[in-house]
Amino acid sequence: MTAAAKGVAIAVHGGAGTLDPSAFTPEREAAYRAVLQQAVRRGHAVLADGGDALDAVEVSVRILEDSPLFNAGRGSVFTAEGKHEMDAAVMQGRDLRAGAVASVQNVRNPVTLARRVMEGSGHVLVSGRGAFEFAHRQRLELEDDDYFFDSFRYEQWQEVRGTDAVRLDHSEGEKKFGTVGAVALDGHGHLAAATSTGGMTNKRWGRIGDSPVIGAGTYANDASCAVSCTGNGEAFLRAVAAHDVHALMAYKGLPLEEAVRIVVHEKLPLLDGEGGLIAVDRHGNTVLDFNSAGMYRARIDARGEEVAIFR
Ligand code: ASP
Numbered sequence: 243m244t245a246a247a248k249g250v251a252i253a254v255h256g257g258a259g260t261l262d263p264s265a266f267t268p269e270r271e272a273a274y275r276a277v278l279q280q281a282v283r284r285g286h287a288v289l290a291d292g293g294d295a296l297d298a299v300e301v302s303v304r305i306l307e308d309s310p311l312f313n314a315g316r317g318s319v320f321t322a323e324g325k326h327e328m329d330a331a332v333m334q335g336r337d338l339r340a341g342a343v344a345s346v347q348n349v350r351n352p353v354t355l356a357r358r359v360m361e362g363s364g365h366v367l368v369s370g371r372g373a374f375e376f377a378h379r380q381r382l383e384l385e386d387d388d389y390f391f392d393s394f395r396y397e398q399w400q401e402v403r404g405t406d407a408v409r410l411d412h413s414e415g416e417k418k419f420g421t422v423g424a425v426a427l428d429g430h431g432h433l434a435a436a437t438s439t440g441g442m443t444n445k446r447w448g449r450i451g452d453s454p455v456i457g458a459g460t461y462a463n464d465a466s467c468a469v470s471c472t473g474n475g476e477a478f479l480r481a482v483a484a485h486d487v488h489a490l491m492a493y494k495g496l497p498l499e500e501a502v503r504i505v506v507h508e509k510l511p512l513l514d515g516e517g518g519l520i521a522v523d524r525h526g527n528t529v530l531d532f533n534s535a536g537m538y539r540a541r542i543d544a545r546g547e548e549v550a551i552f553r
Contacts, residue, residue: 318440423470451475473517
């Protein structure tokens with residue numbers, strides 16, 4: 243158990259969905275838990291050292307992107323063309339600056355590219371070939387397609403290849419899950435959020451989910467909270483889910499837990515939105531909530547450390 247440094251808090255997720263406990267061997271569960279724990283502890287260490295919330299969420303998400311277990315970075319699912327197109331976003335609550343990338347290929351850590359977009363591009367959201375060129379110019383680490391190949395993801399794709407079906411990583415029962423994200427409050431009172439994903443298996447036409455869309459899958463505002471979502475992106479986009487949590491707090495004065503409950507258990511289900519989100523407020527309260535069977539998640543806050551998968 244890691245004791246939380248005073249006044250800081252961090253939470254991470256690795257996707258939510260139809261997680262079936264009986265499909266997990268103890269080894270498999272331990273593997274997921276180990277990466278989640280490493281991600282949350284490394285992010286927390288940044289905060290404990292007096293670092294920024296934005297640095298903390300980037301560090302945590304990079305660890306999850308580098309793991310083939312999650313549908314982000316290295317473990318990203320296959321598109322209809324057999325490629326990996328990744329979406330990611332970061333936002334910092336102190337000045338509402340944000341950066342995001344959509345449908346980017348061959349970038350090892352899309353979350354870092356999203357941060358560079360925020361800091362050095364003059365834009366908020368860049369996509370596709372242009373995003374790749376920007377990554378190249380920023381001298382970010384690039385990888386061949388082989389790096390992103392994973393036999394499990396390949397099998398997932400074979401099941402729907404050549405059909406019109408797209409598949410959420412979540413709805414796979416026994417299978418791997420996965421969009422990743424992190425939210426943090428630092429010792430200076432600032433909030434930040436980051437989300438990264440490979441999207442949906444067999445996606446085409448340049449489909450983009452909620453993760454890189456500020457306000458839908460990712461949002462942070464020092465006045466209220468930082469939020470990172472996971473679930474079927476189309477519903478989260480229509481619900482403007484992450485910003486809705488902020489709005490319920492800012493305009494209605496609700497506490498974080500109640501705002502999250504309304505979005506996850508009342509608003510999203512009306513749109514067939516399955517999944518969940520992690521959030522932290524400016525007092526360091528964390529909420530990790532979902533309307534699916536499970537969500538890969540971890541947190542370190544004033545109550546200590548928690549790593550969990552099922553309800
Ligand atoms: N929200 C992501 C998307 O729709 C998927 C996920 O959370 O796993 O792209």
